[in-house]
């Protein structure tokens with residue numbers, strides 16, 4: 001405890017004393033050391049508790065827990081597009097394994113999961129060498145969701161291939 005000196009703009013820069021941990025009426029937070037250091041410590045603690053970790057580590061944990069491979073490229077793209085909640089710190093993404101599992105539908109190891117549209121779409125892609133060549137594009141976690149899988153299931157193979165080749169060429 002104690003009071004910390006502060007040149008308050010509301011007092012024409014006069015030095016006032018604010019109790020540690022409290023906020024001055026100008027909004028200044030009285031903390032020892034730099035305010036950012038205190039904030040960083042609190043955020044670190046919170047992130048540890050919520051299990052935020054680097055993208056690569058989060059993918060590793062998510063695939064270990066679900067028993068299914070989790071591609072970090074899929075996850076990083078989903079993070080960039082805001083489809084998986086994540087924090088960007090510089091160039092590093094911090095993500096929760098739980099969030100990845102929830103978003104990619106990796107829960108439900110207990111019991112037999114229902115065969116989703118995605119699984120059926122994947123089966124179609126796996127059954128065709130031509131489609132499989134563009135498997136990454138076709139089976140990407142597109143924002144359209146079920147609408148996309150229904151299309152993959154119902155469209156002509158030629159139509160899907162044409163689309164996949166175009167997307168593939170544009171993404172280079």
Ligand SMILES: [Zn+2]
Nearest residue numbers: 008024026028
């Ligand atoms: Zn003040």
